[in-house]
Amino acid sequence: MNVSHASVHPVEDPPAAATEVENPPRVRMDDMEGMPGTLLGLALRFFQFLFAAAALCVMASTSDFPSVTAFCYLVAATGLQSLWSLALAMVDVYAIMVKRSLQNRRLVSLFAIGDGVTSTLTFAAACASAGITVLIDNDLNSCAQNHCVQFETSTALAFISWFAALPSFLFNFWSLASR
Amino acid sequence: MNVSHASVHPVEDPPAAATEVENPPRVRMDDMEGMPGTLLGLALRFFQFLFAAAALCVMASTSDFPSVTAFCYLVAATGLQSLWSLALAMVDVYAIMVKRSLQNRRLVSLFAIGDGVTSTLTFAAACASAGITVLIDNDLNSCAQNHCVQFETSTALAFISWFAALPSFLFNFWSLASR
Numbered sequence: 631m632n633v634s635h636a637s638v639h640p641v642e643d644p645p646a647a648a649t650e651v652e653n654p655p656r657v658r659m660d661d662m663e664g665m666p667g668t669l670l671g672l673a674l675r676f677f678q679f680l681f682a683a684a685a686l687c688v689m690a691s692t693s694d695f696p697s698v699t700a701f702c703y704l705v706a707a708t709g710l711q712s713l714w715s716l717a718l719a720m721v722d723v724y725a726i727m728v729k730r731s732l733q734n735r736r737l738v739s740l741f742a743i744g745d746g747v748t749s750t751l752t753f754a755a756a757c758a759s760a761g762i763t764v765l766i767d768n769d770l771n772s773c774a775q776n777h778c779v780q781f782e783t784s785t786a787l788a789f790i791s792w793f794a795a796l797p798s799f800l801f802n803f804w805s806l807a808s809r
Numbered sequence: 810m811n812v813s814h815a816s817v818h819p820v821e822d823p824p825a826a827a828t829e830v831e832n833p834p835r836v837r838m839d840d841m842e843g844m845p846g847t848l849l850g851l852a853l854r855f856f857q858f859l860f861a862a863a864a865l866c867v868m869a870s871t872s873d874f875p876s877v878t879a880f881c882y883l884v885a886a887t888g889l890q891s892l893w894s895l896a897l898a899m900v901d902v903y904a905i906m907v908k909r910s911l912q913n914r915r916l917v918s919l920f921a922i923g924d925g926v927t928s929t930l931t932f933a934a935a936c937a938s939a940g941i942t943v944l945i946d947n948d949l950n951s952c953a954q955n956h957c958v959q960f961e962t963s964t965a966l967a968f969i970s971w972f973a974a975l976p977s978f979l980f981n982f983w984s985l986a987s988r
Contacts, residue, residue, distance in 0.1 A: 698948055700940035753929075754936040761879035761937025762944055769877055803979075807986030 665801055666718070666741055667725035667732040675722055677794040678715035682708040682752065685787035689759075692777040700758035701781070707748075707755035708788055711795065714748045718798075735809060742802035749795035756788035844980055845897070845920055846904035846911040854901055856973040857894035861887040861931065864966035868938075871956040879937035880960070886927075886934035887967055890974065893927045897977075914988060921981035928974035935967035 665671055686708040695701040718741070725732050732738070763781040767773055844850055865887040874880040897920070904911050911917070942960040946952055 699943045750932075754932070757933040757936035758940030758943075761940040764878045764937075765941055765944070800982075803982065804986040807983040 665733070665805060666737070667722055667730070669726070671798070671801075672719060672722040672726065674794055674798050675715045675719035678791050678798070679712050679719060681787045681791035681794065682711040682715065685784045685791060686712065688780050688787060689784040692780045694777065698762060700755070700762050704755040704759045704784065704788060707751040708791065711748045711752045711791055714744055715795070718744075733805070735806070738802055738806050738809075742799060742806050745795060745799035745802055749792055749799050752788055752795065753792045756785055756792055759785040759788065844912070844984060845917070846901055846909070848905070850977070850980075851898060851901040851905065853973055853977050854894045854898035857970055857977070858891050858898060860966045860970035860973065861891040861894065864963045864970060865891065867959050867966060868963035871959045873956065877941060879934070879941050880963075883934040883938045883963065883967060886930040887970065890927045890931045890970055893923055894974070897923075912984070914985070917981055917985050917988075921978060921985050924974060924978035924981055928971055928978050931967055931974065932971045935964055935971055938964040938967065 686705055689695050689701055689705050689708075692701075695705065721732070724730075732741075759781065763778065763785050766776050766781070767778050865884055868874050868880055868884050868887075871880075874884065900911070903909070911920075938960065942957065942964050945955050945960070946957050
């Protein structure tokens with residue numbers, strides 16, 4: 631009789647419940663709404679573009695904005711933000727229409743870095759403009775000689791655009807880390 | 810003769826090289842320097858505290874900072890940043906001395922949120938102060954009546970403190986996502 635010599639060690643099956651409790655199923659980001667190529671992701675891009683473009687137009691409509699460096703920077707940063715969001719909105723529309731996933735590592739890294747840079751620049755511009763708007767409005771009380779309403783409106787719109795851009799960055803960064 | 814009826818399907822072993830290429834080993838953040846409870850993490854906390862405290866002292870040394878809202882905000886934000894970084898530096902020292910890991914989910918979430926909030930507030934304050942400093946210095950050329958050097962130094966120190974706080978946030982956030 632030919633008996634196999636492989637020594638068999640009884641391996642205990644780890645109790646399923648225990649392992650499940652210790653390692654709760656990780657939330658894989660690519661299944662979640664808000665990621666590139668999803669409707670929520672597209673909605674975020676739309677709002678980013680809308681508010682950034684509005685902030686740019688309101689600030690550019692004031693005749694004296696070029697005399698303040700921070701306001702020129704706001705126009706530049708919101709211009710960059712609207713171009714970036716518009717481009718990515720088009721990518722999202724394309725991905726949704728052809729049902730193509732945008733979840734490969736290189737693309738997600740590009741999105742995360744792009745979102746990180748543009749949202750930081752927009753936030754910085756909004757904060758600098760807010761500092762000056764409060765200085766003119768509150769500290770110096772010289773709204774009579776300045777376009778305070780436009781400055782405040784444009785600054786607020788830039789903050790809202792940043793507020794819509796932040797989730798895109800966090801979603802992409804989380805997706806990158808959880809691959 | 811008792812023959813087992815379990816039907817055996819020949820399962821092909823996936824070629825090791827192929828699987829390795831598709832899923833490159835994920836970088837588990839808790840093994841990396843820079844995380845809480847590591848020397849690099851402690852060094853980051855030290856620089857955050859040092860530059861935030863320095864920015865606070867330089868701005869507070871100017872007699873007229875209370876007349877500008879943004880500068881008051883800079884003093885408050887850098888005060889919060891230095892307290893937060895000092896507290897976490899102590900936690901790091903304790904963890905290193907007793908060789909205790911700080912990698913449980915709740916702690917890392919707390920660190921990530923705390924770092925995110927304090928570094929964003931510090932960055933916002935630095936940008937607002939930068940906007941006003943450039944306005945006074947460059948746009949209005951009125952450094953003769955103002956403490957331009959202190960304003961510029963304090964703003965620069967606040968930016969450096971933010972620059973040291975950003976990696977802490979990104980490390981913790983990445984660690985949270987890759988659990």
